[in-house]
Amino acid sequence: MNLSLPSRYEDLDDAYRGRLVPDKALLDIVSSAEKSMKISGGIRFLPIYGESGSGKTSAAREIGTHLPDIKTFLLNRKEIESNESLIERINEERKRNDGKVLVAVIDQYEENVSERERIPTQFVEYLSHLDRGGLRKQPIIFLWLTTSREFQTLLAEATSRNKRILLRKDFSITGPTKQVWPQIIEETFSFHNSEKSLADYEIIDTDINEIAIDNDTIGSTIEGIGVKLGEFLESTQNLSDYQVILMWPVADGLRNQRVMQFAKSREGYRLNWDSFYNELNQEDKLQLPLRELNRARLYFDMRIIPVRAADLHRLCLKLDEKNVKLAKTYLGRFAKTHFYHVVSGSWDGYDYNPVRERESKRSEEAKDWYSTVTTNPTQLGKRISKILNETGLNSTYEKTLTSPYSSVRADVFVQTENEQKNKIIIELKAFSSENTMPSTIKEQIKITLKRHAQFAGLLPRQ
Numbered sequence: 001m002n003l004s005l006p007s008r009y010e011d012l013d014d015a016y017r018g019r020l021v022p023d024k025a026l027l028d029i030v031s032s033a034e035k036s037m038k039i040s041g042g043i044r045f046l047p048i049y050g051e052s053g054s055g056k057t058s059a060a061r062e063i064g065t066h067l068p069d070i071k072t073f074l075l076n077r078k079e080i081e082s083n084e085s086l087i088e089r090i091n092e093e094r095k096r097n098d099g100k101v102l103v104a105v106i107d108q109y110e111e112n113v114s115e116r117e118r119i120p121t122q123f124v125e126y127l128s129h130l131d132r133g134g135l136r137k138q139p140i141i142f143l144w145l146t147t148s149r150e151f152q153t154l155l156a157e158a159t160s161r162n163k164r165i166l167l168r169k170d171f172s173i174t175g176p177t178k179q180v181w182p183q184i185i186e187e188t189f190s191f192h193n194s195e196k197s198l199a200d201y202e203i204i205d206t207d208i209n210e211i212a213i214d215n216d217t218i219g220s221t222i223e224g225i226g227v228k229l230g231e232f233l234e235s236t237q238n239l240s241d242y243q244v245i246l247m248w249p250v251a252d253g254l255r256n257q258r259v260m261q262f263a264k265s266r267e268g269y270r271l272n273w274d275s276f277y278n279e280l281n282q283e284d285k286l287q288l289p290l291r292e293l294n295r296a297r298l299y300f301d302m303r304i305i306p307v308r309a310a311d312l313h314r315l316c317l318k319l320d321e322k323n324v325k326l327a328k329t330y331l332g333r334f335a336k337t338h339f340y341h342v343v344s345g346s347w348d349g350y351d352y353n354p355v356r357e358r359e360s361k362r363s364e365e366a367k368d369w370y371s372t373v374t375t376n377p378t379q380l381g382k383r384i385s386k387i388l389n390e391t392g393l394n395s396t397y398e399k400t401l402t403s404p405y406s407s408v409r410a411d412v413f414v415q416t417e418n419e420q421k422n423k424i425i426i427e428l429k430a431f432s433s434e435n436t437m438p439s440t441i442k443e444q445i446k447i448t449l450k451r452h453a454q455f456a457g458l459l460p461r462q
Contacts (some may be wrong), residue, residue: 026059029167030141031067034101037139043131044141045124046167047155049148053219054175056145060105071097074105079121083126090140106144120144120151124158124165131165141167181218182208185225199273201229202337204294243421244300244452246271246444247339247384247412248429248436251309251367255436256355259306260443265354268347269305269338271297272446279442289447289459296453301421304445305339308355313366315387319379321341327391335391343426344393370433377430381411384428388414401425405457425452 026048033044050056064070073093079085093102109119127142146152156169176184182205189198198204203225212226250256262276263269271296280288297301314330334340338355341347373380378398387398398411401423412426429444453459 025171026173027063027066029171030070030103033141033167034067034070034139037101037141041137041139043127043135043138043165044167045144045155045159045165046141046171047144047146047152047169048171048173049146049152050173050175051217052147053215053217053222054173055218056173057105059105059173060103060107060143060145064102069100071100072101072103072105073109073190075109077109080106080109080123086126087130090135090138094138094314101139101141103141103143106142106147108147118156120158124155125161127165128159128162131162175218178212181212181221184218197274198225199277200298202291202295202298203228204273204277204290206290214280230280234329240299240456241421242300242423242425244302244425244427245339245343245450246302246304246427246429246448248304248306248431248441249309249312249370249380250306250436251370252363252435255433256306256308258436258438259304259441260355261438263304263306265338266352268342269303271302271304272333273297279438284446292453292458293446293449294457295458296449298408299317299456299458300452302449302452303342304441305342307337307339307354308363308366309370310360310366311337311361312384313362316373316380316383317336317369319373319376319383326387331387331391332431334387340391341437343388343414343416343424344391345416345421367433374430374432377411380430381426381428384426385412390410401455402456403455406454406461408455410452 029046037044048056048060061072061074063074070169071093073089075086075089079089091103130136144155146155152170156166159166185208185246186198186205190196198208207228208221208225211228212221215221215224248259250259262272262279264272275286277290311334315326318324330389333342340349382397385395388395394415396413397411399410401408401410401413408425410425411428414424414426416422416424427448429441431440431444450459454461
């Protein structure tokens with residue numbers, strides 16, 4: 001398990017930028033100005049106030065995504081300070097975007113220069129000059145983003161000689177409401193980090209909400225999450241040499257899909273925390289020790305793997321016979337299953353193909369057989385241990401494991417030569433097809449997480 005910091009966590013604000021739907025009031029102002037300017041031309045100016053991290057830049061730069069006749073671009077320092085450079089840039093954008101209304105964005109420029117009081121007067125007066133001169137027929141909107149109310153006032157007052165260009169003097173952006181921050185942050189993080197979730201780095205919804213309480217903007221909340229990512233890095237390096245796998249036999253495609261919805265199959269069937277969390281009811285979310293359960297998931301690199309009954313059937317007949325002979329053909333078929341690839345440590349070299357359940361005589365016979373063995377999981381676990389032994393793994397069954405904190409019993413225990421995870425605890429979930437429901441799967445995951453959180457000392461025994 002690689003728990004190094006995600007490649008772009010320090011740039012999470014950049015990730016957020018460009019994913020946020022623009023402020024509706026800003027869209028309305030720009031859209032209204034666009035319609036009038038297409039008729040009369042000329043320049044418009046809008047100073048925008050917002051606290052750092054409120055989403056000003058995101059909202060401004062994404063306007064063109066929602067208004068197709070708009071083209072936004074960011075002005076650099078030279079283009080703000082030099083009239084010639086500004087005209088040159090406008091002409092370039094005009095050639096590239098013929099027929100579109102241009103929106104030029106100045107992003108908190110005043111914070112990086114001295115004599116900030118002179119800037120608005122000089123720049124806005126020049127805009128007024130352009131509005132009456134060479135650009136009077138060219139529709140262009142200038143948005144100046146600032147974190148200072150005082151500076152916003154200076155920008156608005158600088159239009160005193162040409163009030164026509166000022167769209168609003170006191171417009172502000174507050175960003176999305178706190179209720180949607182967790183969703184925005186989680187989706188953005190996942191998008192920029194190969195679909196990994198923040199929960200994979202021990203940060204769950206509860207953490208995001210707690211960080212948000214002490215912050216006024218989504219940007220500062222993101223910064224707080226970045227700090228928390230760093231805090232957890234060192235603590236997650238001490239990884240257990242145990243791995244926990246929930247093995248769930250399934251007799252048909254429907255049950256296979258129900259189990260798979262709780263797993264990231266392409267990642268070796270790692271337990272999908274988001275799917276598990278979304279299945280919890282509100283009482284569970286409030287009462288369960290979710291941080292500790294999530295840490296147990298990461299600590300033991302927990303997996304949940306469906307195994308087709310058809311891959312077990314012929315190997316698991318006559319469960320009460322000790323010296324039953326297992327056919328090499330069926331053993332070879334079992335050694336090609338996803339479950340075996342994960343347990344044997346050969347998953348990384350496996351060319352992934354999704355499991356597809358096909359209707360066949362073999363699957364129907366296996367389905368009938370499986371309905372007769374779910375009442376005898378101990379014998380089934382014993383046989384699975386024998387199968388693993390005969391396919392080259394060192395396996396025992398019903399093994400009790402003890403730690404300084406508690407003990408657990410592995411239905412099947414495998415000792416491997418893997419460098420990190422060389423002790424594999426397999427919990428056999430031999431539930432009937434009728435009882436393989438999302439609610440059942442969720443409950444079994446919850447039980448397993450709690451049991452092993454206690455085993456690792458993450459939770460006290462009750």
